[in-house]
Amino acid sequence: MAALVVLLLALACTGGLYAAFAPASKAQADETAQSLAIDEGKKLFSVGCASCHGTGGQGTSDGPSLVGVGSAAVDFQVGTGRMPAQQPGAQIPRKKVIYTQAEIDQLAAYISSLGAGPSVPTKEQYGPEGADIANGGELFRTNCAQCHNFTGKGGALTHGKFAPSLEGVDPKHIYEAMQTGPQNMPAFPDTTLSDQNKKDIIAYLHAVNGDDTESPGGLELGGLGPVSEGLFAWIFGLGALIAVAVWVAARTAKAKKS
Amino acid sequence: MSTNDTTATRRGKAPAGERVADWADGRLGIYSLAKTNMRKIFPDHWSFMLGEVCLYSFIIIILTGVYLTLFFHPSMNEVEYHGSYIPLQGQMMSEAFNSTMHISFDVRGGLLIRQIHHWAALIFLAGMFVHMMRVFFTGAFRKPREVNWLFGFLLLVLGMFTGFTGYSLPDDLLSGTGVRFMEGAILSVPIVGTYLSMFLFGGEFPGGDFVARFYSIHILLLPGIMLGLLVGHLILVFYHKHTQFAGPGRTNNNVVGMPLLPVYMAKAGGFFFLVFGVIAAIAAIASINPIWTMGPYRPDMVSTGAQPDWYMGFSEGLIRVMPGWEINLWGHTLVLGVFIPLVIFPLVLVAIAVYPFVEAWVTGDRREHHILDRPRNAPTRTAFGAAWVSWYFVLMIGGGNDLWATHFHLSINSITWFVRVGFFVVPVLVFLATKRMCLGLQRRDRDKVLHGRESGIIKRLPHGEFIEVHEPLSQDALHTLTAHEQYKPLEIGPTTDDNGVERKLKGSQKLRAKLSEAYFGDESQISKPTVEEYKEITSGHGHH
Numbered sequence: 001m002a003a004l005v006v007l008l009l010a011l012a013c014t015g016g017l018y019a020a021f022a023p024a025s026k027a028q029a030d031e032t033a034q035s036l037a038i039d040e041g042k043k044l045f046s047v048g049c050a051s052c053h054g055t056g057g058q059g060t061s062d063g064p065s066l067v068g069v070g071s072a073a074v075d076f077q078v079g080t081g082r083m084p085a086q087q088p089g090a091q092i093p094r095k096k097v098i099y100t101q102a103e104i105d106q107l108a109a110y111i112s113s114l115g116a117g118p119s120v121p122t123k124e125q126y127g128p129e130g131a132d133i134a135n136g137g138e139l140f141r142t143n144c145a146q147c148h149n150f151t152g153k154g155g156a157l158t159h160g161k162f163a164p165s166l167e168g169v170d171p172k173h174i175y176e177a178m179q180t181g182p183q184n185m186p187a188f189p190d191t192t193l194s195d196q197n198k199k200d201i202i203a204y205l206h207a208v209n210g211d212d213t214e215s216p217g218g219l220e221l222g223g224l225g226p227v228s229e230g231l232f233a234w235i236f237g238l239g240a241l242i243a244v245a246v247w248v249a250a251r252t253a254k255a256k257k258s
Numbered sequence: 259m260s261t262n263d264t265t266a267t268r269r270g271k272a273p274a275g276e277r278v279a280d281w282a283d284g285r286l287g288i289y290s291l292a293k294t295n296m297r298k299i300f301p302d303h304w305s306f307m308l309g310e311v312c313l314y315s316f317i318i319i320i321l322t323g324v325y326l327t328l329f330f331h332p333s334m335n336e337v338e339y340h341g342s343y344i345p346l347q348g349q350m351m352s353e354a355f356n357s358t359m360h361i362s363f364d365v366r367g368g369l370l371i372r373q374i375h376h377w378a379a380l381i382f383l384a385g386m387f388v389h390m391m392r393v394f395f396t397g398a399f400r401k402p403r404e405v406n407w408l409f410g411f412l413l414l415v416l417g418m419f420t421g422f423t424g425y426s427l428p429d430d431l432l433s434g435t436g437v438r439f440m441e442g443a444i445l446s447v448p449i450v451g452t453y454l455s456m457f458l459f460g461g462e463f464p465g466g467d468f469v470a471r472f473y474s475i476h477i478l479l480l481p482g483i484m485l486g487l488l489v490g491h492l493i494l495v496f497y498h499k500h501t502q503f504a505g506p507g508r509t510n511n512n513v514v515g516m517p518l519l520p521v522y523m524a525k526a527g528g529f530f531f532l533v534f535g536v537i538a539a540i541a542a543i544a545s546i547n548p549i550w551t552m553g554p555y556r557p558d559m560v561s562t563g564a565q566p567d568w569y570m571g572f573s574e575g576l577i578r579v580m581p582g583w584e585i586n587l588w589g590h591t592l593v594l595g596v597f598i599p600l601v602i603f604p605l606v607l608v609a610i611a612v613y614p615f616v617e618a619w620v621t622g623d624r625r626e627h628h629i630l631d632r633p634r635n636a637p638t639r640t641a642f643g644a645a646w647v648s649w650y651f652v653l654m655i656g657g658g659n660d661l662w663a664t665h666f667h668l669s670i671n672s673i674t675w676f677v678r679v680g681f682f683v684v685p686v687l688v689f690l691a692t693k694r695m696c697l698g699l700q701r702r703d704r705d706k707v708l709h710g711r712e713s714g715i716i717k718r719l720p721h722g723e724f725i726e727v728h729e730p731l732s733q734d735a736l737h738t739l740t741a742h743e744q745y746k747p748l749e750i751g752p753t754t755d756d757n758g759v760e761r762k763l764k765g766s767q768k769l770r771a772k773l774s775e776a777y778f779g780d781e782s783q784i785s786k787p788t789v790e791e792y793k794e795i796t797s798g799h800g801h802h
Contacts, residue, residue, distance in 0.1 A: 227565050
């Protein structure tokens with residue numbers, strides 16, 4: 001009898017504890033939403049992506065495997081319009097985004113269900129609060145400028161590939177690009193560039209290449225350095241001076257004809 | 259001189275200006291100088307003012323440069339930045355960079371003066387380039403002006419290096435990359451390269467010396483030499499008198515134009531302010547070398563799109579398109595990929611510098627020339643010049659290959675290959691095309707002289723034929739179009755003498771004859787109309 005009582009007590013205790021600690025209903029709702037998103041994502045994937053990436057995202061000769069790329073990669077590639085790709089080429093360019101953010105999230109949910117990978121960053125991760133701009137500049141010049149130029153104006157890579165301009169790119173997408181290393185870009189996971197480092201770089205880019213960046217010297221001329229400056233000097237500098245010379249020479253004191 | 263003093267006392271007090279002039283004349287002899295030079299004549303043509311553009315931008319560079327030296331610290335001591343520019347706060351940098359930031363953000367008018375200095379430098383070099391081309395294509399380098407041609411050429415080369423040492427001073431990431439490249443080029447020189455590099459940088463690159471050294475080279479050594487050459491250049495222009503284009507009343511022995519005082523002085527003085535105004539306006543409108551976006555130089559950093567200023571662009575092209583060859587022997591490396599461009603770099607410049615002497619040798623002409631050629635009337639020279647310019651610009655494309663690639667959506671590799679092939683092919687094509695164009699223009703001139711100008715009036719003759727009425731040219735125009743002289747190709751004579759014995763001919767003689775034939779043979783110039791031809795055609799006999 002005592003044994004039965006102990007057993008009952010123990011059962012009640014465990015059950016009570018379980019009921020008290022397990023976030024059962026919420027977990028259930030989340031799980032349903034998640035699996036719903038995965039289902040929807042799978043449908044979208046089958047229509048828009050599977051022709052190149054394979055019906056299960058395992059990849060084909062036309063597109064890489066998406067197992068383990070994580071939701072961050074999906075959010076970046078689809079969120080910047082690079083995916084779905086229009087045509088094969090040296091590099092898939094940025095273009096008009098054709099999925100809504102909700103659809104992108106569903107696709108991301110499906111892809112991240114295929115295998116673990118970097119997930120979409122939160123606003124705290126890429127927001128400007130607590131960022132050290134100067135440190136970001138130093139990190140940018142050390143790690144990024146060799147392809148993207150001093151202030152992220154972009155640059156050329158081999159065989160028609162290029163490092164795109166970072167002007168007007170959503171901070172979230174910059175974060176995701178660093179995290180996942182899309183196309184020709186190397187990945188900078190947290191072991192290479194910490195969360196704080198990424199935040200600093202994004203803040204630096206916003207300071208030197210954002211919408212409200214001022215150019216104290218006047219026209220930026222594309223921020224491309226001496227080539228555009230040289231063209232400007234030849235065309236507008238020397239061009240104007242030659243025009244002035246022609247003008248002065250045409251207005252000379254003429255000898256009187258007797 | 260003393261007579262002036264006596265007249266002044268006799269007539270009472272002379273006007274103040276005259277007294278000052280008298281005072282100066284008594285000590286400097288300015289009256290006799292003025293007497294000989296005030297009526298010095300300069301011919302009028304807009305292209306003769308290109309040299310003035312260079313002179314004035316040089317003066318502007320010196321004036322603004324002096325201002326910059328007041329605030330610039332040529333030191334590589336490391337300091338922490340605490341100026342006005344937020345994105346660099348707390349960064350470690352050299353004093354040179356720090357003081358340039360200070361000039362740009364905290365010195366009154368500092369950024370404007372910096373930008374005027376830099377824009378004026380780009381325009382100075384561009385002006386010298388175009389001025390040199392003017393002199394080249396009009397044949398103004400011929401005797402007696404060969405030495406002045408060389409002076410001008412040296413000014414261009416020194417200007418390039420003054421510019422290079424100048425933009426390297428702020429010790430920013432862009433120019434530091436350029437200095438690093440220069441160090442690499444020096445290192446590629448066999449045997450002495452490493453020594454030279456160690457001497458120049460006072461040890462390993464970048465060391466702590468090069469900014470101070472470049473500073474004295476940039477503000478003292480090179481501008482000092484340039485100033486001397488410039489004065490010499492101007493004295494020779496005075497001494498030789500200015501060249502002029504052919505025209506009625508203009509001969510090889512006179513100069514037709516305006517006197518130095520007052521006309522030319524007024525024009526030149528006004529033109530100085532126009533040049534200053536244009537350069538200042540550009541400096542106020544457009545940013546140049548914004549070092550704050552580039553950050554301080556550190557050898558472990560580099561940016562894409564790292565090009566030198568335009569006048570060094572062709573050397574950048576040479577290095578960018580050169581295949582990365584190297585030879586490893588007995589533990590030593592010969593970096594041909596860098597050394598060959600280093601050797602070609604001066605050759606590109608020398609190719610145009612020695613041309614006057616080559617042409618003088620081919621023509622064998624020892625006379626003085628003060629009348630300019632129209633480019634079309636010297637087809638081989640014009641074609642050579644155009645080929646050289648195209649060569650130079652092909653290399654500039656190579657120097658900016660990455661920007662061509664990104665902005666025209668091309669492959670950087672294709673551009674590099676285009677430049678590699680174009681380096682050899684484009685000048686040849688341009689040479690041939692330019693020569694044909696010159697000959698075409700000569701034919702047109704000949705036609706105009708003999709048949710007159712096309713009036714655009716179509717006349718129908720009684721029997722139904724349509725003809726276009728040609729208007730004869732004025733006497734002046736006829737003179738201008740036929741004033742140039744045409745050389746005959748050099749006759750080398752028969753290869754054997756009267757007795758059938760082979761003549762001894764030096765190789766150089768044969769070469770000269772061949773070149774002369776190429777310059778002045780039937781293929782290379784259209785004989786200008788003679789008086790007889792003109793008379794025969796205009797006499798009205800026969801229908802044309």
